[in-house]
Amino acid sequence: MKEQKNYAVSCQACSLNALCIPYSLTDDEIDIVDALIKRKKPIQRNKLVFESGDKFSSLYAVRAGAVKTYSVDQEGNESVIGFYLPGEMFGMDAIYSGKHLNTAIAVENTYVCEIPYNRLEELSGQIKNLQSHMFRALSGVISSDQQLQVLLGKKTAEERFANFLLNLSNRYQKRRLSPILFRLPMSRSDIANYLGIAPETVSRVVRRLQVSEILLLDGNDVHILDLHRLCQSAHGRNKNRDEQNNHKYPLLK
Amino acid sequence: MKEQKNYAVSCQACSLNALCIPYSLTDDEIDIVDALIKRKKPIQRNKLVFESGDKFSSLYAVRAGAVKTYSVDQEGNESVIGFYLPGEMFGMDAIYSGKHLNTAIAVENTYVCEIPYNRLEELSGQIKNLQSHMFRALSGVISSDQQLQVLLGKKTAEERFANFLLNLSNRYQKRRLSPILFRLPMSRSDIANYLGIAPETVSRVVRRLQVSEILLLDGNDVHILDLHRLCQSAHGRNKNRDEQNNHKYPLLK
DNA sequence: CGCTACCTTGATTTCGGTCAAGATACGTGG
DNA sequence: CCACGTATCTTGACCGAAATCAAGGTAGCG
Secondary structure (H helix, E strand, C coil), X not given: CHHHHHHHHHHHHHHHHHCCCCCCCCHHHHHHHHHHCEEEEEECXXXXXXXXXXXXXXXXXXXXXXXXXXXXXXXXXXXXXXEECCCCEECHHHCCCCECCCEEEXXXXXXXXXXXXXXXXXXXXXXXXXXXXXXXXXXXXXXXHHHHHHHHHHCCHHHHHHHHHHHHHHHHHHCCCCCCEEECCCCHHHXXXXXXXXXXXXXXXXXXXXXXXXEEEECCEEEECCHHHHHHHHCCCCCCHHHHHHHHCHHHC | CHHHHHXXXXXXXXXXXXXXXXCCCCHHHHHHHHHHCEEEEEECCCCEEECCCCECCEEXXXXXXXXXXXEECCCCCEEEEEEECCCCEECHXXXXXXXXXXXXXECXXXXXXXXXXXXXXXXXXXXXXXXXXXXXXXXXXXXXHHHHHHHHHHCCXXXXXXXXXXXXXXXXXXXXXXXXXXXXXXXXXXXXXXXXXXXXXXXXXXXHHHHCCCEEEECCEEEECCHHHHHHHHCXXXXXXXXXXXXXXXXXX
């Protein structure tokens, strides 16, 4: 009982974060919403949350750890679609067709919450604020997907990676964690795949940013040294930054 | 009165298409939903439907013509986000922040329907099928955005363009128009921008597809000659198609 | 301690971008 | 209806960012 209470408390925070429940819900309503959220067992690194082809029945939210989603085309190439951190929801793309087209996998040991969709839909019809929240949440995914679309269509490798870091930075900050010092839970090649570049290119970009003393990357620990210049990199305003690197060839006169 | 009726009829079709209202709505419910949809004046080519920064208050659906949305970055570069054909809804990305981040412009003379969002939200709370339909519609945007993400991150210019044509083809087919003979309402450079390639590259890809007798492009009229091979192009299974072109240089022995 | 998976670095290639020059279509006014 | 000017599209030549190929290096794990 007592530990159930504890679960409930921690997961209430989870539901509040994951669903970003607006403050306008009454306590009763929060309890109702919270009650529909199933607590799932921990999911080990590289274990699936759901798989392409699975019937869609729930949305998921990361409670701790990190999840990536990816799709596989006819030739068997994997494309990383997204990364999800604690407090973030995933699986919304499957509402449309009623089955999952992507696979979701834990990139590290992870806890997820499961939110049965038919119950959520039902409650959304009863709790006006929940409904309008769901609309906003879905819309938010659309608008961030659109930003990504611009990133993938127009930006250089360096801009993509810088934007990626800034995006993570913002998401960590929302969780009241340091925006300049954090861990990358995913591998370089997952990042590369997500950004539509080669892993080798990620390496090279990272090296350049380190030489420029914009950031420090020790293993998977990121330390952003100069947020301002990272923003510049993200927006392609560093085309002549190599002035600073020219002294690498001082003997060429 | 009579012409109002006519409007209502034509626009009922519009709302049914645009919102893809499920058959499960009763006639009364359809009338209610239809009543909330405002008929807008025609919008001339190159006139805006809404602009970046505008307050969000309505979703829009194309009744006739075509609309494109685009965003503009700090440097003033435009990025085409999407094209919308008759029966398709746009503006859903703005629900999240309450204001439009993109600009919507008519690429040809166009009629749009305006759907006041707060009324739509209200009705969704009352009509269960409308709500679940809205969830599906938003989810559908997310899942097609994800496909586009893969396209932009991983595919070659030819694959992008072939996929683009196939996508249009499917959308025309949904409207019961020919899937192999249709018009491109937008310019080559808009297509190029949308696909994240240069307009010159679109030209070259089109030429290659014409030489291969996969399609015929006369001005803006597309004629798909070989749907099967276009699908192959879209999936990158044509890496050695130039065997067929080698006879162009028969003198090289 | 050695194996495997991941990451980094360098050399080479290539796809597509950019630049530049025509060609074609289009709308406007004479 | 035609001539002209402007937009857009096509084509070619060249170039560059990043992919690919190919070794090494590192780190985590049994």
